[in-house]
Amino acid sequence: MDKPLYIDKRLSVPPHAIETTAIRASGPGGQSVNKTNSAVQLRCDLNSFHIPETYRRRIARFRDGRITEEGVIVIKAQNHRSQARNLEDAIRRLQSLLRKAIHVDPVRIKTRASYSSQQRAVKKSKRRSEIKGLRGKVKDW
Template sequence: MADAPPVVIPESEVEVTAVRAQGAGGQNVNKVSSAIHLRFDIRKSSLPPDHKERLLALSDRRITRDGVLVIKAQSHRTQELNRAEAWGRLHELVGSVARPPRQRRPTKPTAASRRRRLEEKSLRSQVKLLRQPVSG
């Protein structure tokens, strides 16, 4: 099966803001806005409808009730690296829903597995019978 072409996300649909990073990091982290907040409104985007549907159906805590995907990147010291990481995570998430999930075809257990199951049941039954108190 051929892979679908990668989905292009226009920069105009993404709101990128620089914020101060959280956590330890010394004086630099308190002064420089090196962390990146990336906001992507899924419902208003130009993504295909099926992509939007699958994205909104994800149980991802980064997606708000309003359908806005919020990604915060702050692991790097520079704003440029954090920006690249945030965009990478956005593309990764959108790419993960680009392909529809495979339909599950229900199957039946094989004859051998049914036979093994019944044999295990009878073995278990014998073990339990031997555990009963002896009468007579």
């Protein structure tokens, strides 16, 4: 990787912070599984480059088993048969993880129901009450 990985406008991961290693994939694969290093382990050290403090706090609070206590993100990609595709997958997953970790939902603005919608709800409720009231036993006069 020779160019920075852009997460958003304020955060990009420089190439020196990302370390990739080719490892053997687990699972089925026949005879070649024991001799090819097609899986990729990606390690991103969040302490080796500048991150805005608000982002650093959000990432630290983000509960994910791939982020260690020391601030290193470890991702293992082994879904594809080729090492190049596994590397692309690992980088895409790192990008996705960081975007999810720094995302903040916008503050919800409370709204009131309109007067007419309240009246419709009351009318509907009264109608349902009448219908259910008619389901009782019939009285003999």
